[in-house]
Amino acid sequence: MLGYALRRVAASVPVAFCVALFVFALLYLAPGDPAALMAGDAASPADIEKLRAALGLDRPFLTRFVEWLWRILHGDLGTSVFTGIPVATLIGQRVLATFSLMIVALLIASGIGVPMGALAAYRPGGAADRAVMVGGVLGFSVPVFVTGYLLSYIFAYRLGWFAVQGFVSPFADFGGFLRTILLPAASLAGAYAALIARITRATMLDVLAQDHVRTARAKGLGEARVVIVHGLSNAAAPILTVMGMGAAVLLGGAVVTETVFGIPGLGRLTVDAVLRRDYPVIQGVTLFLAFIFVAVNLGVDLLCAAIDPRVRQ
Amino acid sequence: MALLDVRGLRVEFASRSGPLAAVEGLDLAVAPGETLALVGESGSGKSVASMAVMGLLPATARVSGQALFEGEDLIAMPPAELRRRRGSGIAMVFQEPMTSLNPVLTIGRQLIEALPRVERASRAAARGRAAELLASVGITAPESRLDEFPHQLSGGMRQRVMIAIALAGRPRLIIADEPTTALDVTVQAQIVALLQSLQRDTGIAILLISHDLALVRQMAGRVAVMYAGRKVEEAAAAALFDRPGHPYSAGLIAAIPRLGGGREARLAEIPGAAPSLAERGPGCNFAPRCPMAAEVCATPPPATGIACHFRTEAAA
Ligand SMILES: Nc1ncnc2c1ncn2[C@@H]1O[C@H](COP(=O)(O)OP(=O)(O)OP(=O)(O)O)[C@@H](O)[C@H]1O
Ligand SMILES: [Mg+2]
Numbered sequence: 001m002l003g004y005a006l007r008r009v010a011a012s013v014p015v016a017f018c019v020a021l022f023v024f025a026l027l028y029l030a031p032g033d034p035a036a037l038m039a040g041d042a043a044s045p046a047d048i049e050k051l052r053a054a055l056g057l058d059r060p061f062l063t064r065f066v067e068w069l070w071r072i073l074h075g076d077l078g079t080s081v082f083t084g085i086p087v088a089t090l091i092g093q094r095v096l097a098t099f100s101l102m103i104v105a106l107l108i109a110s111g112i113g114v115p116m117g118a119l120a121a122y123r124p125g126g127a128a129d130r131a132v133m134v135g136g137v138l139g140f141s142v143p144v145f146v147t148g149y150l151l152s153y154i155f156a157y158r159l160g161w162f163a164v165q166g167f168v169s170p171f172a173d174f175g176g177f178l179r180t181i182l183l184p185a186a187s188l189a190g191a192y193a194a195l196i197a198r199i200t201r202a203t204m205l206d207v208l209a210q211d212h213v214r215t216a217r218a219k220g221l222g223e224a225r226v227v228i229v230h231g232l233s234n235a236a237a238p239i240l241t242v243m244g245m246g247a248a249v250l251l252g253g254a255v256v257t258e259t260v261f262g263i264p265g266l267g268r269l270t271v272d273a274v275l276r277r278d279y280p281v282i283q284g285v286t287l288f289l290a291f292i293f294v295a296v297n298l299g300v301d302l303l304c305a306a307i308d309p310r311v312r313q
Numbered sequence: 314m315a316l317l318d319v320r321g322l323r324v325e326f327a328s329r330s331g332p333l334a335a336v337e338g339l340d341l342a343v344a345p346g347e348t349l350a351l352v353g354e355s356g357s358g359k360s361v362a363s364m365a366v367m368g369l370l371p372a373t374a375r376v377s378g379q380a381l382f383e384g385e386d387l388i389a390m391p392p393a394e395l396r397r398r399r400g401s402g403i404a405m406v407f408q409e410p411m412t413s414l415n416p417v418l419t420i421g422r423q424l425i426e427a428l429p430r431v432e433r434a435s436r437a438a439a440r441g442r443a444a445e446l447l448a449s450v451g452i453t454a455p456e457s458r459l460d461e462f463p464h465q466l467s468g469g470m471r472q473r474v475m476i477a478i479a480l481a482g483r484p485r486l487i488i489a490d491e492p493t494t495a496l497d498v499t500v501q502a503q504i505v506a507l508l509q510s511l512q513r514d515t516g517i518a519i520l521l522i523s524h525d526l527a528l529v530r531q532m533a534g535r536v537a538v539m540y541a542g543r544k545v546e547e548a549a550a551a552a553l554f555d556r557p558g559h560p561y562s563a564g565l566i567a568a569i570p571r572l573g574g575g576r577e578a579r580l581a582e583i584p585g586a587a588p589s590l591a592e593r594g595p596g597c598n599f600a601p602r603c604p605m606a607a608e609v610c611a612t613p614p615p616a617t618g619i620a621c622h623f624r625t626e627a628a629a
Contacts, residue, residue, distance in 0.1 A: 211412040217369055218407075219427040219478065220400035229426075233417045308417050309462040 004305050004312040012298050019290045020072070024065050027283050034279045038081050072287070078280030080273075087284035090269060097167045098265035100177070101257065102250050104185035106243075109193035114232075114239065116193075117200025121208060122227060132197045139194025144253045148187040148260035155183060165262035184261040188253045192246055199242040203235040210234070237304040237311060244300035251289055314384065315342040316486055316518050317366070317403070322378035322388075324358070324365050326590070332375065333590035335361045337542045338616075339378070341520075343486060348512065348519040350533035350550070352526060352565065354587050358542040359522045363488045367405060368395045383485075400427055400482035408491035410471035414463040420447075420474055421459030427481035446477040451507055469500035476507065480515075490522045505532060526569045530554055538562045541588055541598035545620040558619040561599045597621065 035052040036043070043051075052058050056067070071078070077087035116135070119128035156164040162183045168176035207213065208231055216230040255267030266285055273281035305312040319341040325332040336358040343349045351359050364370045366380045366387060380387040382402055387395055407413045415423055424443040425433060433439045440459060447455035450473040463471055472492060479487050489508065493501040505528060512519060523529055529536055530550060537547040538559065546559040557563040564583040585602035597603070597620070600610035605623050614620040 211407060211409050212415040214369055215405075215407065215413045215475070215478070216415065218367060218399055218405040220396050220398070220482065221426065222396065225426075230415055230418075234415065236417075310416055310464055 001305065001312055005302055008298060008301050008305075012294055016291060016294055019294060020069060020287060021065065023283060023287045023290060024068055025061075026286075027279055028061060028064075030279075034081070034277065037277050077284035077287070080278050080281045082273075082276050082278045082281075087280050090281060091266065091285060091288055094265050094269050096169060097263050098254055098258070098267060100167075100170060100181055101185055101188060101254055101263060101265060102247075104181050105188040105192060105250060105253075108185055109189040109196055110243065112189070113193040113196025114200050117197040117202075117239075118204050118227060118232065118235075120197070120201040121204035124205065129201070132201055136194040136198050139190045139192075139197075142190065144187055144190065144256045145260050147190050148184065148257055151183050151187050152261065167263045167265070180261075180263075184257045184263060187260070188250060188257045191253065192249050195246045195249065196239065196243060200235065200239050203238045204231055207231050207234045233307065237308045240300050240304055240307075244297040247293055247296045251293065315381075316345045316383065317341070317343040317520070318379075318381040319362075319366065320379040320381070322362060322365060322380060323376070324361050324370065325375045327373055327375075328591070330591065334593070335374075335542055335590055336365065339539075339542075339544055341537055341544070341547075343518050343520050345485065346512070346516045346518055347535065348521055348533045350521045350523060350529040350536045351539060352522075352524060352529055352536060353539035354524060354565075356587055356589075357539040359539055360490055362539075363405070363490055363520065363522060367399060367403060367488070368392065369405075400484065401429060402482075402484055403486045403488060404479035404482055404484040406472070406475050406479050406487060406489040406492045408494050410468050410475055410495060413475055414471055416463055419460050419462055420466070424459070424474070424478055424481055427478045429482060443477075443481075446481055447474070449480065449511070450474070450477045451503075452477070467500075468496055469503060472496060472500075472504055473507065476504075476511070480511070480517075484517065486518045486520065488520045488522070491524070492521075493528060494523070494525065501528070508532065526554075526565060530569075538565070541593050542590075543598070543620060545599070545614075558624050559599075559621045560603045560605050560623070564602075 033048070033052075035055060035057055036048050038055075039048045039051050056064060068078075075088060077091070079086050080090060083090075116128060116132050120126070120132040121129075123129060152162075152164060156162045161179075163176075163180045166180050168180050170177040170181075204227075208227070212234075213226060213230055216226045221230075254265065255271060257263070258265045258267035259271060266289065270282065270285045272278075273285065319339060322336055322339040322341075323334060324336040325334050339358075339362055341349065341351070341362075351362070353359055361370065361374075365374070365376045366382075368387065370376065376388055378388065382398060387398065414420075421440065421443055424446060425439045428439055428442060432442050440456075443459055444455040447458055452458055452470065452473055458466075463474075466474065472495075476492075492508070493504050496504060508519065509532060511517065519532070521529065521533055533550045535547065536550050536553050538545050538553075538561065540561050546553070546557070546562050548558065553562060554566060557566050561583070568582045583602055588598050588601075594611075595613050596611040597606075597614045600606040603610070607622070609622045612622075614622055615624065618624065
C-alpha cells in the first residue's frame with residue numbers, strides 16, 4: 001500500500017507540472033494586452049511599452065514561465081493588478097466559503113446519489129429506478145441558477161427558513177453557516193447527485209449480478225448486509241473515481257452558485273477577475289483550483305487502493 | 314425421515330412466448346449423512362433446482378412444489394425464515410471458486426460472517442474458530458491466511474475456503490454444485506478426498522451436482538439423473554452404473570472416458586443436443602437422440618420410477 005501510494009504521488013508531479021504549463025500558456029495566448037489595460041486609456045504607446053518592460057511582459061515565453069513557476073513554488077502567486085492585494089491572500093480569504101460549499105454539496109449529493117443508485121440497481125424498473133431516471137435527467141438538464149433561484153425564492157424569500165445571500169464561517173456561527181450554505185449547496189448538488197446516482201446504479205447492477213453476491217446470500221446474510229457490505233464494497237472504487245472526475249462539475253457549478261447566492265468565494269473572485277482582466281488573479285485562482293482537482297483525484301486513487309486490494313498491486 | 318424432501322418442484326422463467334419450465338415435477342430425497350448425486354447434461358436444470366431450494370433464484374423465476382427441509386417447506390416459508398436456514402441448515406459450494414468469493418474482503422471476514430451469532434460474539438474467538446475451519450479443510454498456516462484476499466490464493470485453495478465457509482454454519486446438508494469442475498485434475502482429487510473425509514467426520518449430507526460421472530461413482534450412494542428439466546431415473550450408484558435403466562443414463566455411462574481409453578472413449582458420446590426450454594414437449598424429450606425411440610415416445614413417459622416406455626424393470 002505504501003509503495004503504491006508513493007508511486008501514485010510521484011506520478012502526480014508531472015501532471016501538476018503540465019497543469020501549470022497549461023494554465024500559464026492559456027493566459028499567455030489570451031487576446032488583449034494586459035499592459036495596455038493596466039496603463040489605462042490616457043497612456044501613450046511609450047508608457048505602455050515601459051510598463052510592459054517593467055512587468056517583464058516583453059521577455060520570451062519560457063523565461064517568463066520558469067520565473068513564474070519559481071515564484072509559485074515559493075508561495076507567491078503574484079499580485080492583483082486591480083487591487084494590489086497578493087493573489088495568495090485573496091485566495092486565502094475566500095477558500096473557506098468555496099470549500100464549505102463544495103463539501104456540503106458533496107455530502108448532499110453522495111447522501112442522495114449513492115442510496116438512490118443502489119436502490120435503483122437492487123430493483124431495476126422499480127420505483128427507485130424510475131425516480132433515478134427522472135431525477136437524473138432533471139439534475140443534468142436544469143441549470144444551477146434555475147434551481148438556485150427557485151430554492152432561494154421558496155425556502156429563503158417565502159418561507160424565511162434560510163438566508164437569501166451571504167456566507168457565515170462554520171467556525172464563527174454554525175447555525176448561521178447552515179442557514180447560508182444549505183440552499184446553495186443543495187442547488188450545486190443537483191447535477192452531481194444525478195451523476196453519482198447514475199454511476200452507482202450502473203456499477204451496482206453489475207456487482208449484484210456477480211457470483212460472490214450469491215455466496216453472501218447463501219451464507220444467510222440479510223439483504224441490507226448483502227447490498228451494503230458485499231455490493232457497495234465492490235462498487236466503491238468505480239463510484240469514487242467518477243466522483244473525483246465529477247469534482248470538475250462542482251468547481252464549475254460553484255462559480256454560478258456563488259454568484260446567485262452572493263457568496264464571497266473563489267468563483268466570484270474568478271468572475272470579477274475575468275471581467276477586469278486581472279491576469280495574475282485569473283492565473284492564480286485557475287492554477288489553485290486545478291491543483292485542488294489533481295489532489296482530489298490523487299486522494300480518490302489512494303482511497304480506492306485502500307478499499308480494493310486488486311488496485312494496489 | 315428424509316433431511317431434504319423435494320416434491321413436485323417446478324421452476325418457470327418468464328419469456329416473451331410465455332413461461333418456460335426449466336425444472337418440471339422434480340422429486341428428490343436426501344437422507345441425513347448420505348450423498349445423493351444429481352447428474353445430467355448442461356442445461357438440464359440441476360443448478361436451477363438447487364437454487365430454487367435455497368431461494369436464490371432471481372425474482373423472474375416462479376417456483377412451485379415443495380422442498381421440505383427437516384419437515385418444513387422452504388418454498389412456502391417467509392424469506393426471513395428461509396434466510397435463517399441458509400448457511401446453518403443448508404450450505405452451498407459453487408462451481409466457480411475464482412468468482413464466488415468477494416474480492417475486496419479478506420478471507421477472515423468472509424469466514425467470520427458465516428459463523429453462527431454465538432461464535433461471532435468475541436473477535437478473538439471468531440478468529441480462532443475461522444482459523445480452525447481453514448485448518449479443517451487442509452489449509453496450512455490458517456492464521457495468516459485469514460488476512461489474505463482471494464486473489465492471493467490458488468483455485469484449489471479458494472475452493473477449500475468455500476468449503477470452510479459452507480461448514481462455518483454447521484449445516485446438516487451441503488449442496489455442492491460442480492465443486493471440482495473448474496479445478497485441475499490433481500486438485501479435483503484433493504477436493505473430493507476432503508469432502509469425503511469431512512462427511513465421515515461430521516456426518517453431513519451432500520447433494521452433489523455434477524456431470525462428472527467418474528466423480529459421482531466415487532462419492533455418491535444414490536444417483537438421480539436429470540434430462541431436460543425432469544428426473545428420468547434414480548437408483549443406488551452401484552446399481553445404476555451396472556444396469557442403467559433409462560437409455561439416457563446408459564448413454565451417459567457409456568460416455569465416461571475409461572482410463573487409457575483415449576480417443577475411442579469419446580466415440581460413445583450421445584449424439585445430438587439437449588432441447589432448449591422452448592423445444593421441450595409432454596412426451597419423452599430424449600426421444601430424438603434415443604436409439605430405442607419409437608412412436609409411443611411421443612406420449613408422456615411413466616411418471617414414477619424410470620421415465621421410459623421401454624424401461625427394464627430390473628434396475629428400478
Ligand atoms: N435466470 C434465468 N432466466 C432464464 N432461464 C434460465 C435462468 N437460469 C437458468 N435458466 C435456464 O434454465 C435451464 C437450466 O439451467 P441450469 O443452470 O440449471 O443447468 P445445469 O443443469 O446446472 O447446467 P450446467 O451443467 O451447465 O451447470 C437452462 O436452459 C438455462 O438457460
Ligand atoms: Mg449448473
